[in-house]
Amino acid sequence: MVWDFIQNQLLGMKWLTVLIQKLLTACGLDVTTRLGGSLVFFLMDVIKISILLCVLIFIISYIQTFFPPEKSRKIMGRCGGMGARIIGALLGTVTPFCSCSSIPIFMGFTAAGLPLGVTFSFLISSPMVDLGSLVLLMSIFGWKVAVLYVLFGLVIAVAGGTLIEHLHMEEQIAEFIRNTKAVELPEMEITWKDRVQTAWSQVVSTYKRLILYILIGVLIGAFIHNWIPEQWIETALGNKNPFGVVLAVICGVPMYADIFGCIPISEALLAKGALLGVVLSFMMAVTTLSFPSIVMLSKAVKPKLLGIFIAICVAGIIAVGYLFNFLQRFI
Numbered sequence: 042m043v044w045d046f047i048q049n050q051l052l053g054m055k056w057l058t059v060l061i062q063k064l065l066t067a068c069g070l071d072v073t074t075r076l077g078g079s080l081v082f083f084l085m086d087v088i089k090i091s092i093l094l095c096v097l098i099f100i101i102s103y104i105q106t107f108f109p110p111e112k113s114r115k116i117m118g119r120c121g122g123m124g125a126r127i128i129g130a131l132l133g134t135v136t137p138f139c140s141c142s143s144i145p146i147f148m149g150f151t152a153a154g155l156p157l158g159v160t161f162s163f164l165i166s167s168p169m170v171d172l173g174s175l176v177l178l179m180s181i182f183g184w185k186v187a188v189l190y191v192l193f194g195l196v197i198a199v200a201g202g203t204l205i206e207h208l209h210m211e212e213q214i215a216e217f218i219r220n221t222k223a224v225e226l227p228e229m230e231i232t233w234k235d236r237v238q239t240a241w242s243q244v245v246s247t248y249k250r251l252i253l254y255i256l257i258g259v260l261i262g263a264f265i266h267n268w269i270p271e272q273w274i275e276t277a278l279g280n281k282n283p284f285g286v287v288l289a290v291i292c293g294v295p296m297y298a299d300i301f302g303c304i305p306i307s308e309a310l311l312a313k314g315a316l317l318g319v320v321l322s323f324m325m326a327v328t329t330l331s332f333p334s335i336v337m338l339s340k341a342v343k344p345k346l347l348g349i350f351i352a353i354c355v356a357g358i359i360a361v362g363y364l365f366n367f368l369q370r371f372i
Contacts, residue, residue, distance in 0.1 A: 052179050061088075087255065165329065271313050335351065
């Protein structure tokens with residue numbers, strides 16, 4: 042009962058849906074119509090995602106002040122082999138970065154001489170899985186799906202980094218990165234007040250950057266939820282289409298959005314009959330392989346390594362999508 046309360050009221054904010062419905066009804070709007078339902082969906086998701094976003098980014102950014110890039114590099118540099126790649130993937134989970142903002146960190150780690158397997162494990166996990174995605178997914182899909190999503194994402198990151206490291210493709214890194222010498226920066230003492238200010242500034246800057254994508258995502262989600270016939274979604278992304286996961290990945294790659302913008306679209310698709318694996322693979326593709334991030338990464342690595350990176354991510358995301366489709370009946 043306690044967990045149900047946390048899941049439905051604290052994370053899912055069911056009370057907010059009821060409150061919005063009552064307020065709109067009091068204003069004379071019929072919330073049972075398509076227009077009324079769309080407005081309820083829009084207001085509910087914008088408010089819920091905004092609250093969760095601000096709280097989560099503050100917490101994650103506060104945690105991140107203990108792991109600045111220089112310290113993270115030293116932590117990963119002390120380990121080797123599989124352990125270093127696992128640490129690289131785990132460090133990616135405490136960084137509130139999208140795919141584009143992860144690339145400069147990846148370049149810094151690579152220039153510092155860390156193995157490619159470690160830096161690519163970080164590059165894959167940073168946008169794909171983080172503490173924010175764990176809580177957000179719990180609010181929509183439940184804790185089992187959220188935990189599996191993060192675990193599978195970490196597996197893709199570690200496996201991808203391992204494969205790239207064993208291919209010995211150091212020469213595929215751009216020369217300006219290979220010729221850059223790492224500069225040892227002294228670790229500065231940060232006070233509690235500084236950490237809070239840093240976390241709050243991260244909340245403000247992140248929210249300003251993401252609010253447009255959130256609004257667009259919620260608008261698309263509201264349209265899907267209330268205007269698209271359920272039969273259409275079931276035909277394209279449900280049991281009737283065995284290639285739904287592949288279609289979702291193809292549609293997700295060109296897009297540029299954070300997981301916060303993907304959540305309302307995924308929520309609406311799932312409610313309309315899309316398979317769980319289709320929805321989650323779409324989210325992974327959007328957050329990991331956005332077109333702008335691929336363009337940025339192409340400046341840091343040569344085409345061969347870029348192609349291998351994309352192929353690893355696509356194959357891993359598709360495999361996870363079909364695995365979730367299979368597990369949907371059990372979770």
